[in-house]
Amino acid sequence: MVMINKDFYEWIVKLSKSEPFHSMMSQTQTHLELALRFFIYRNISYQKGLDVHEYLDDGILQLATDNNFSMDTEEKVFLKTFSFLQDTIGSHVFKRWNGESFVGKFIISAYEMIAIGVSKNLKTLEKLNQKISELWDNEIYQQYSGAGKSSTMRLAKLLPMAEDFFRP
Secondary structure, three states: OOOOOHHHHHHHHHHHOOOOHHHHOOOOOOHHHHHHHHHHHHHOOOOOOOOHHHHHHHHHHHHHHOOOOOHHHHHHHHHHHHHHHHHHOOOOOOOEEOOOOEEOOOOHHHHHHHHHHHHOOHHHHHHHHHHHHHHOOOHHHHHHOOOOOOHHHHHHHHHHHHHHHHOO
């Protein structure tokens, strides 16, 4: 990778050491590989039956030589993805969920699903954060929520509003 595109290599190394990504991968020694996987999975379709190592090797070459690959854009997505995950779930997000908490070691399949799924839906998730913030300014919500409000009235007014309020 260094011989093909030194800038690309240095960029991947920098991102693999960035926070919160680095601390979220504390139980694994493959920070660089996981950062590469993130960009390959996001940008290069996997073809069923293809050997994973061959897919990753080909993906590295494609990304490192693609003049249309925007490292600036992808870096923003990378940083937003892992900041979002850290802020909403925490550094344990890629561990097994036992029904009560995240436990055990890093799980690659959780990383693949969660990191790529979140990265491909950042705009929707950011809108969700915005909608939650807007909720506190909503007149109907203010009128029927809070201490001293009737729970029957609150439920009658707010539950029907919930689905529509959060609809994208």
